[in-house]
Amino acid sequence: MALEESINRVVSLLSGRSLSPDQASDLAGMEAEEPGTLESAALKLFERKRDELRAIFDGESQCRKVAREIENRYGIDEGDIYQPESVGDLVALLKQARQIGVAVRAVGSARSLSDAPAPTSDTIMVSTCGLADALPVDVSVLQDSGQAEWLYRCGAGRTVAEILAELDPYPDDPARPMARTLQNMGAGQFQAVGGALCTSTHGSGITQPSFPQLVAAYRMVTFDEAGEVVVLQLEPSPDNGAISNPAAFAASQSRADIPVALVQDDAQFNAGLVSLGCLGIIYEIYLKLVPGFYLEEHRFTDWWSEVKTQLPQLLGDNDYFELLIDPVQSDNRGTPDNRVLRTQRNRVEAYRDCGERPRLMELATTEIGRITSAILLEWAIKSPPARVPRNLRTGVTSTEVECYTDKNYHVLQLNLDINSASTEPAVPVEHAAAAIDAVLAKVQANLDGMMRRFPPPYDLGLDRDTPFHENVEALKAAWREVPIPTSPLGVRFVSANDAPLSQMYQRATCTIEMPMPGSDYLDQRTADDPASRRKLLDVYEAYLEGRQKLFTEVEQLLIDRFDARPHWGQANYLDRATTARVLPAFEDWLDIYRLRNASGLFNSAFTDRLNISVHPELSEEPAPLPDGQPVQGEAVFRHDRSENRGILKVKDELAKLLYQRLTQPVEEPRCRSLFFLSDRCKRMGVSCVASTQNLIDPYVVEFRFTPTGELLSLTQDYDLDNALALNRDYGTASFDGRLLTISGDAAAGLRDFVRAGRMVNSQPPPEPDDPVVLRLEALEKGDWDVEPF
Secondary structure, three states, X not given: OOHHHHHHHHHHHHHOOOOOHHHHHHHHHHHHHOOOOHHHHHHHHHHHHHHHHHHHHOOOOHHHHHHHHHHHHHOXXXXXXXXXXXXXXXXXXXXXXXXXXXEEEEEOOOOOOOOOOOOOOOEEEEEHHHOOOEEOOOHHHEOOXXXXXXXXXXXXXXXXXXXXXXXXXXXXXXXXXXXXXXXOOOOOOOOEHHHHHHOOOOOOEOOOOOHHHHEEEEEEEEEOOOOOEEEEEEEOOHHHOOOEOHHHHHHHOOOOOOOOEEXXXXXXXXXXXXXXXXXXXXXXXXXXXXXXXXXXXXXEEEEHHHHXXXXXXXXXXXXXXXXXXXXXXXXEOOEEEOEEEEEEEEEEOOOOOOOOOOHHHHHOOOHHHHHHHHHHHHHHHHOHHHHHHHHHHHHHHOOOEEEEEEEHHHHHOOOOOOOEEEEOOEEEHHHHHHHHHHHHHHHHHHHHHHHHHOOOOOOOOOOOOOXXXXXXXXXXXXXXXXXXXXXXXXXXXXXXXXXXXXXXXOOOEEEEEEEEEOOOOHHHHOOOOXXXXXXXXXXXXXXXXXXXXXXXHHHHHHHHHHOOEOOOOOOOOOOHHHHHHHOOOHHHHHHHHHHHXXXXXXXXXXXXXXXXXXXXXXXXXXXXXXXXXXXXXXXXXXXXXXXXXXXXXXXXXXXXXXXXXXXXXXXOOOOOOOOOOOOOOHHHOOEEEEEOOOOOOOOOEEEEEEOOOOOHHHHHHOOOOOOOOOOEEEEEEEEOOOEEEEEEHHHHHHHHHHHHHOOOOOOOOOOOOOOEEEEEEEOOOOOEEEEEO
16 A cells, blocks of 8 residues: 555544545655655654644543543443542442442553553542642641742542643743643653552652652542541641641631541551552542752763763763663764653743743644654564664654753643553662663564564565564564563653652662553554555554563563662552562551551452452461361373463362362352452462363362463463473372462472463572472352462
């Protein structure tokens, strides 16, 4: 399909309108005359259709945007999303949820790239978009009435864009200063403040606050020690910045229909700042404001070998400082090196018109930017050795800024809004250079592996001599096995805070973001050619699998070498043990979590992954076994290579006892299936299901395992033939009512099978002779959770 037809199809999909033949021809002509300048071509299109497209895409309400994100990510229809409009609605919701025994999951803008907002089954999905008003600050309850001017109170669903629009009545006039502003912020105004807080959003500036440090107080609907629904206002202790006078606050609530209790306690306040919805539903936030100020920005290219030797000085000399690094090496006067875009922003006393940013930066914030990203990604996945280095180089060098001055938020926020996923491990700032070097070495090794698979000139599927369809299988294998990033690395520097789950907890931090875009439009590019469309999508799916593999490998690399911590709003794969290792106050946070989530109503995919979900129905110990002694039996493990799964069987009296335990009658089950299978197994590194259904011998109990905690389709990529010497491994088993212990060769076979297939093993592997222990817990009278190791 001709380029102009492809572009026209995408624009038509976006706007319901078609380009004129002249417009489409212009775009294709520019690309033909000067390959690689599609950004400029898209910019022309953007200029022509800018107002029209903005009217189409910016007219959507915030609640509709959130509903669309929830539906796209979790398959929940808009009609099934609860949108409370008051604290009374939230109180009633939690009371009802407790009565019927279902979890509650609240989201802000639903833009998190991790499983932080993801629901489990039987969950009420809550959108806070209806709790988005700006609210007055009650001066009468403050410790100091003068604080009111520097506090901003709003609903948790209010977006950063809405806050800034209210604070700046003249957004298009840089010469008219703001009276008040936020001192720091993330790069996107689309975030709701509740979500930005709960995932520890940050900007860049080693002396600047992250989002949790901008919060003076917040209100939450949760549960107290007695399990009753309560509404709390949480603040730091009086010695650490509490804003309210307790007596005045109590008096203000004496006649309230729904009274709010004031809690001024450092531990509880800090625990809730970054809590991912696990402690309750935050519905109001008090933000700290500062006097409005201007920033002057300079963005210019440099070389990593030179920048890293200057890092301490650069961090000390600049108010806001960050890097964009091309992870693919280029030639620096005969030496391999990485290009860097240095961004330095500093306060200035007043506005001065010293220059502008490239219009390409504005383009990237629009739907046309999404189109451009989709087309560039298509070229990258079809011809990675040729196009990825080129795209990365352009990404670093095309947005230089000699000088740009504006109000602080205009300078700090880029508002990139493309389909993308990313991981962003955070390391101690003193290890920044070494950690970046480690990531760059990993990327270069993968790129070298990619290059070895394809001979020059590398333009696979883009030149006429090498049709794309001839390289599909090789490209799929390359993307799965040696994936490379398709966007530059973003490096930021952030000050320490006191939120126990924050990646910046009590240490100055360097965050290393690896974004890799996706595409909403690839299937439209070849819609009239089903065979080519299927091949393109097959390679794209391999790219997505490789993206996840690269994320996990980079995260694990930085954890192992530098005690990296996750950004909870981006892709991360930590389990409980690793989280406790890298976040020293995690166990203290768990104490507060167990208090607020004793009912289990704030369980989520995140708490499942960390193995901290609360199940009150498990509080009772299982009935004792006959004679109080463990029951012994035989065990056999078999690797079924035809389906790439492991099967563990136990027999005889042990199997009979397990069968009876597993098949007790279910009273009002939560799920239709007899056995409860969920992400709880995946958090431990394997997926597993205990099955006694449809077996010829009812006294053989079979446990089936897949060898990876990631997408099951990835299991086909692991070469396990050499991992197991025998097809069957025999051993013994023992069951004490909850723990099923497998020993001998059966344990070794199961252990090797799981270890060989794991993408990431963040816990120390078992010793070769250790038994394998499965903990069986009755979730209800017929639903069981099976947890390996």
